[in-house]
Amino acid sequence: MSSVVDKVWATLEHLTDPEIPVVTLRELGILRDVRETAEGIEVVITPTYSGCPAMGQIEDDVRASLEQAGIAARVITQLAPAWTTDWMSDEAKEKLRAYGIAPPHRSCGGGGGGGGDVSVLKFVRRQPTEPVACPQCGSTHTVVTSEFGSTACKALYKCLDCQEPFDYFKPY
Ligand SMILES: [Zn+2]
Numbered sequence: 001m002s003s004v005v006d007k008v009w010a011t012l013e014h015l016t017d018p019e020i021p022v023v024t025l026r027e028l029g030i031l032r033d034v035r036e037t038a039e040g041i042e043v044v045i046t047p048t049y050s051g052c053p054a055m056g057q058i059e060d061d062v063r064a065s066l067e068q069a070g071i072a073a074r075v076i077t078q079l080a081p082a083w084t085t086d087w088m089s090d091e092a093k094e095k096l097r098a099y100g101i102a103p104p105h106r107s108c109g110g111g112g113g114g115g116g117d118v119s120v121l122k123f124v125r126r127q128p129t130e131p132v133a134c135p136q137c138g139s140t141h142t143v144v145t146s147e148f149g150s151t152a153c154k155a156l157y158k159c160l161d162c163q164e165p166f167d168y169f170k171p172y
Contacts (some may be wrong), residue, residue, distance in 0.1 A: 004041055004071070008034045011069040012043070018057045019151060022099045029087025030058060032078060041073035046083045048153065048172070085171045096169060097135045102157065104171040105130050132168050134159035144168075 012034075015025045025031040025045070033044040043062060047055040059075055066073050085104035093103035131140035139161040149156035154167040 005034050005036055007069070008041060008043060008066070008071055008073060011065055011071060012062060015058075015061050015065060018061070019153075020096065020099065020101065022095045023088075023092045025058060025062075027089045027092035027095070029083065029089070029092075031062075034073075039074070041071065042076050043073050044076045044078050046078050046081075048083050083172070085169065100135050100166055101154065102132050102135050102166055102168040104169045105132075106171065132157055134162060134164065135166050136164045137162045 009026075012031055013024065013026060015031070017023055017025065017028055017030070020028075028048070030045055030048060031043070032046050033042075035042050035044070043066070045058065045062060047058075055077075059077065062075050066075075086106055088104070096103040132142050132144075133140050134142055134157075136159060139159055141160040142157050143160060144155055145158045145165065146156040148154075149167040153172075154169055156165060157168050158165045
């Protein structure tokens with residue numbers, strides 16, 4: 001383990017998703033890797049939803065943090081394998097729930113592991129197969145009110161028990 005690599009991880013540890021300030025990029029699985037190459041340090045990030053406008057900001061945040069820490073590193077955006085909500089840590093999901101966003105279910109079948117032919121352009125939105133639980137009261141008595149919530153990555157739901165609207169982070 002290189003100490004520079006450790007330093008980079010430590011520097012980026014606190015970066016959070018611009019839209020979800022409670023979860024870190026590492027917990028979301030966006031921050032993939034920090035590696036030392038012949039050409040220097042490389043930081044690998046994988047965008048979440050390809051349509052997410054937040055990605056540009058994430059890259060800027062990573063660059064700015066590295067600069068501030070005086071670390072020269074290249075930021076590499078890696079598109080394959082495509083990011084999936086399955087990469088989110090359980091801790092991140094728990095934080096989402098506490099923040100009032102219903103965390104994604106595991107994406108059903110197909111994705112991941114297959115290797116090779118992952119098309120990042122294939123933009124399949126899966127409907128949740130299990131009921132989405134209200135992050136406020138835990139009730140599964142919920143309905144979708146809009147396929148697009150505050151961002152394209154989320155759907156807007158409403159809890160029929162506590163009447164609270166909430167975002168559901170769509171599995172992807
Ligand atoms: Zn509720």
